Structures are given as structure tokens and as C-alpha cells.
Amino acid sequence: MTERLVPCPTCRTPAPFSERNPWRPFCSGRCRSVDLGAWASEGYRVDAEPATDVDAPPSSTASPH
């Protein structure tokens, strides 16, 4: 039985597309995490932005009413 090879979406290395390759269609877990990491950073950019407005004092320049 021959294993079918598919190009890894991350590094283009031919990877076996079979049940023996848990990372398919990627060549390795590293390439899979890289791809998922890129996807996550596209959708969720909250990690790089710490919330600094929580304890901000009320503005003294604002004139309520």
C-alpha cells in the first residue's frame, strides 16, 4: 500500500496523507500549530493588547451636566 503525499500547507513539504500521520495535511505538529497560530492571531488580537483603562481615574477636564 502506498501512502499518498500532499504538500504541507505551511512549508510545502510532501507529507503522507494517511491515518499514520496525525498532523495531516500538515507534515508535523509544528507546522499545524504555526498555521493555527496564524489563524488565531487573525481573529483574536486581544492577547497583545492589555486592558489599561480599568483603573483609569475619571477625567477632571470633563464637566458633567
Ligand SMILES: [Zn+2]
Ligand atoms: Zn510542514
